[in-house]
Amino acid sequence: MHTQPLGAGVLKRSTRLADGRELIYFDDPDTTLGRDRAVDARTLDPRPATATMRQDVLTGDWVSVAAARQNRAFLPPAELDPLAPQTPTNPSEIPSQYDVAVFENRSPSFGPALAEAFGDAPAASDPPRGLDDLAHLGLGRTRTSVGRCEVVCFSPERAGSFGTQSVTRARTVIEAWADRTAALSALPGVAQVFPFENRGEAIGVTLHHPHGQIYSYPYITPRxxxxxxxxxxxxxxxxxxxxxxxxxxxxxxxxxxxxxxxxxxxxxxxxxxxxxxxxxxxxxxxxxxxxxxxxxxxxxxxxxxxxxxxxxxxxxxxxxxxxxxxxxxxxxxxxxxxxxxxxxxxxxxxxxxxxxxxxxxxxxxxxxxxxxxxxxxxxxxxx
CATH class of the missing domain: 3.30.428.10 (HIT-like)
Structure with missing residues (x-):
């Protein structure tokens, strides 16, 4: 496990999940957690192929078609929370207790980008050829949805949101956002990085665990x-x-x-x-x-x-x-x-x-x- 000190006394620890996805722990400056973290011993299906995006010729917008997202968790019971630390009865996404954790989404809308950059991830078959390529208009245009989607868990607790965290924990998340923005911006094919939090079922939230996401797009978004x-x-x-x-x-x-x-x-x-x-x-x-x-x-x-x-x-x-x-x-x-x-x-x-x-x-x-x-x-x- 690679360890790196960040600002405000936050410590970053990087490892991998069973299918090769990156998992990063961000420890609070006053953490009570030890140095060692459990290994993800699950047997997981291979990672899905990178999604394909299609161009709407009427607007120039690119629409990512990510069929694997149909299989993502939808309002599971608390005892099967996929963002809580793993237990013998809950084979969740995070094998150890944590303060803040960030990992690659199992059913991403964008990415992985390139096989050599993402371990065992499948390679992008038809990546964008730069922003000029994406700006060109034409009927039936497609490209592979390169990029990366990450989940940011604000707390191991099963309920809450960013606003329910302590000042110390909020500062740790901010440090994580800064670290991930720099890292994702440096990935090949990434044009824009977007951290966000969806809160509440009225917004379409499918997990009640306090968390946000980071999308890394291969294009500059319409907004x-x-x-x-x-x-x-x-x-x-x-x-x-x-x-x-x-x-x-x-x-x-x-x-x-x-x-x-x-x-x-x-x-x-x-x-x-x-x-x-x-x-x-x-x-x-x-x-x-x-x-x-x-x-x-x-x-x-x-x-x-x-x-x-x-x-x-x-x-x-x-x-x-x-x-x-x-x-x-x-x-x-x-x-x-x-x-x-x-x-x-x-x-x-x-x-x-x-x-x-x-x-x-x-x-x-x-x-x-x-x-x-x-x-x-x-x-x-x-x-």
Whole structure:
């Protein structure tokens, strides 16, 4: 097992699962765990072939068709939690007790990329030939969905979310995000790295264990492509201008030395919060120690404030947008976009005809009203 010290006293330990997938333990600085970790002794099926993506010639978007995902776990009982540490009756994905664990998804949407880079993984048969190749439009175009998908387990506990973790544990996860962003960005064929957390069955969560994911795409995603176009049409310092505009307005929720959280001017969702660092940084790997240290408690306050709005936990998608690997590094700033469809205690916003079919959004809650409610909830949070 390879061991490496990281920032904030976090220790990284790398190993392999029974089928060759990478497993990485990130130990808290105050961990009570020992150095040794159990070996994954399961007998597993061979890893599935890398998925294929197809181009929608009407939009230029690439759609990954990953049939192996049909076999992934769906709301298993707690005693068969695949993200909990293994026991004699639960042959889960993680053989040892852990603080934070990251491993390659067993049923990935993207990847593995190349056989020589991923141990026993099957090779990609028709990988993309660069961003120019993917930008070309044509009927019936396909490419292998190279990349990588990882699962990030925030805790060995079976219930909770990022927001239920301690400040120390949150800081460990941030260190893991930074480490994985750097490592995945260096893989052949990866164009963009995206850490995120889906929380709640209303979002489509299929495992209740507190966890997130990291997708590594072989292309620049449609959302980021539109962002790059907006930067080209306005100015390279667009994110700094947005930050100053929001800091001077009525929608700020939290403001620290290094970060500001706010409800955006043109929020689409009933609950929508953006979080920006005060200096330009393209991704988690570029954050300073001070920025990572402040992010841990500030992000926890934000998530617990969202949950304090109602008597039951709020479903959300916490999406960490990062600059692509090779373009926009000086203009696209790391930012969180947290969205929830919850528009009342017992009501959800569904994407109906205008939003789903035309991409034309209609907001249900004025952003200033949402900001007032969220600010009051966040102010009441005690860590």
């Amino acid at each position: 980021t492509t539109r962002l790059l176009d907006s930067i080209d049409r306005t100015s390279p310092d667009l994110f700094q201008r947005i930050l100053e505009f929001e800091q001077a307005g009525p929608r700020v929720l939290l403001r620290g030395e290094h970060w500001t959280a706010f409800v955006p001017f043109a929020a689409r969702w009933p609950i929508e919060v953006h979080l920006l660092p005060h200096r330009h940084v393209p991704d988690f790997a570029g954050l300073s120690e001070a920025e990572r240290d402040e992010l841990a408690p500030l992000y926890l306050r934000l998530l617990r404030g969202v949950d304090a709005l109602y008597d039951t936990p709020t479903p959300y998608i916490a999406a960490w947008h990062q600059a692509p690997v090779a373009v926009g590094r000086d203009t696209v700033r790391l930012n969180l976009q947290l969205t929830s469809p919850r528009r009342a205690a017992d009501k959800l916003k569904y994407l109906a005809g205008s939003e789903a079919a035309m991409g034309a959004w209609i907001g249900d809650v004025p952003p200033e009203t949402a900001a007032d409610r969220l600010r009051a909830a966040v102010e009441g949070v005690q860590l």
